[in-house]
Amino acid sequence: MSLIAQPQTMNFDAALPLQSGASICDYHLAYETYGTLNERRDNAVLICHALNASHHVAGVYSGQDRSEGWWDNMIGPGKPVDTNRFFVIGVNNLGSCFGSTGPMHQNPATGQPYGADFPVVTVEDWVNAQAHLLDRLGIDQLAAVMGGSLGGMQALSWAIQHPQRVRHAVVIASAPNLTAENIAFNEVARRAIVTDPDFHGGHFYRHDTLPRRGLRIARMIGHITYLSDDVMNEKFGRELRQAVTSHASGYKFSTQEIEFQIESYLRYQGDKFSEYFDANTYLLITRALDYFDPARQHGGNLSHALAHVAAKFLLISFSTDWRFSPARSREIVKALLDNQREVSYAEIDAPHGHDAFLLDDPRYLQLVAAYFDRICPGDRS
């Protein structure tokens, strides 16, 4: 039987100071919890989400069969992060478009939607907001904080910002910062959105339109980088969508019609995304990715940045992930070892590229299960 999930909202009156120097007042966070907080309040696991996910991590919504959470293969009763043992919290980040305060919400200063005026938020800001949520839930210390990709950056940042509040950090398919190439892909996606005439400088809500063209392009670029070359060749290769019979090649000979299956797949993904994702959120979240760089304030020295980390770590990377390659995870492993921290690291040989962290690879899921089996709610530090 599936877990039934119930979205909740927590309102915060006190202003949240942001890394940029700005602050955000009167905000709310959407979240969900699964399992039961024990008496000692020490079995909580916080799940941080990546670019286009939300607080709906596990379970389904009542009466909605196809509403599984985005990490439902990972989290639930008897699953690797077992909700019979752990109290799991999914939280939607500030600036997102899935429930927490974001660009579509009203700016108290103007009475209009924030739009492009929503303040720039960073991984560190998200972590601080999540910490306030934990305060309100009466959770002093997390058994674990866990995330993949941008979610892994938040897990890493938790261990840096609040070393005494995290016993274990599980950082999957992540990196200590973006490479120039990563930033470049983000920038192209942002330019596609910002230069869409329907973007209206980020205030498209007022114009009753959406910058769908830009969002489609952004998503298509994203999708290419989530998959490996190998898995794309295996899934799509050079297969035609619909071969014509009048040419030996089967080609339609058209520059604009869909010819190859991969084109059809990408256009479909782009179309779907453009209908549900907020363009200002896309800008904010890709910028948070760009900015994350805990070593920056330590002259680029990641070992120094992690000097005060107290958590034990599990890091996992995937062999064909070229967006956040195993080498990037190994940088974090090395910096932790430089500080004599306890760290487990696995590089999983998987063909799926960056997407692998969301998929049902049995070795991967077993590895996480084994790690959480060893996390005893009683091992409070």
Added chain:
Amino acid sequence: MSLIAQPQTMNFDAALPLQSGASICDYHLAYETYGTLNERRDNAVLICHALNASHHVAGVYSGQDRSEGWWDNMIGPGKPVDTNRFFVIGVNNLGSCFGSTGPMHQNPATGQPYGADFPVVTVEDWVNAQAHLLDRLGIDQLAAVMGGSLGGMQALSWAIQHPQRVRHAVVIASAPNLTAENIAFNEVARRAIVTDPDFHGGHFYRHDTLPRRGLRIARMIGHITYLSDDVMNEKFGRELRQAVTSHASGYKFSTQEIEFQIESYLRYQGDKFSEYFDANTYLLITRALDYFDPARQHGGNLSHALAHVAAKFLLISFSTDWRFSPARSREIVKALLDNQREVSYAEIDAPHGHDAFLLDDPRYLQLVAAYFDRICPGDRS
């Protein structure tokens, strides 16, 4: 002293039948030649260009100091392809925007610019058009045909389509077809162009505008794929364009302003490109790339596709080229060896990614020089 180049034009009255079944009438090809055709007319080397290049391969234009041809480090007196020995021909392909008949030219059927109605042309069509040019120049057999990237595909196709007319084929940083990922990048670029409101279905000339937004995005995507992750990190890394002093991080905290050097570089490249490159040409040339697949009509068997090739081959790939990886060149090498053809292959350890084929790597240039030294104009087959 630099070679002085002179662009020339050859007009063709006879219709050129195209692979699609369409044909193109009354077309012209822009070309340049360097060096002297010998009496036996057997020292000609044809250079085929890639996506955004032209017939202006070598030398400078009279009185224009900064007008070097795109392969001026490779071709000229005393250079690897030595114009003291060889008669080198650069030709602009049909559908291009640099002189040969293309979408900006008048469609004889309508009296209007072709625009999006320019027929889809393939690598095979280009080779056939180039062959007609050679006929008119009185060149029966090429000492060599040579190209990088899409130019390498043309060199390979020459050896397949006109086996008796090619003694040597030099195929650099190329592939026997595009992977799904390659097609995916092309498709995103095309969608950016086609969905730009200024594209007007490809008839933007009539509207006195250009789909600059789409071209910029297309070029930015292209540039990312031309460079290696390593060289991007080395050239740009996470360097800020202009750090602000009010934050420890130096960030401006903006989603739209340029923050990182890599963003500045990409925007500059995109802006420049959008001013000189034709959007319809971009669609045509990326589609020619997608379609090229000589193995297709042989059930995917490249060895069968190359069964009648007579030329000797030099193939070169670059270690960090992830667009046309060394593995793709090795597929061609293997298929040639399956047919007992004479083939030299070098994988050059270079950090520059796909762009390396245009750069001044001494090992690369020496290798080509050594190969051409061995091509004796008298070794006519």
